[in-house]
Amino acid sequence: MKTFKEEDLILYLYKDASPQLTTAIEKALADDDLALKDRLKVLQRTIKQLDKLKLQSPSKKSLREIMKHVGK
Numbered sequence: 001m002k003t004f005k006e007e008d009l010i011l012y013l014y015k016d017a018s019p020q021l022t023t024a025i026e027k028a029l030a031d032d033d034l035a036l037k038d039r040l041k042v043l044q045r046t047i048k049q050l051d052k053l054k055l056q057s058p059s060k061k062s063l064r065e066i067m068k069h070v071g072k
Helices: 006-013 019-030 034-052 060-070
Strands: none
Touching: 006 019, 006 034, 019 034
């Protein structure tokens, strides 16, 4: 049984995985890899939670401080 890195599974969930990686993951899922199914479920829940977060821009003060350091 092949083990997949988290990065591989994230690529798969976002449909950015290579055809070879997609095939390997789908084969493992078809072979009823319960650990893989659990990891994918956790990642899917995490993605949904992240999508619900309201993103905020950094404050102008923070941006000025960053720009001071970039200019050095």
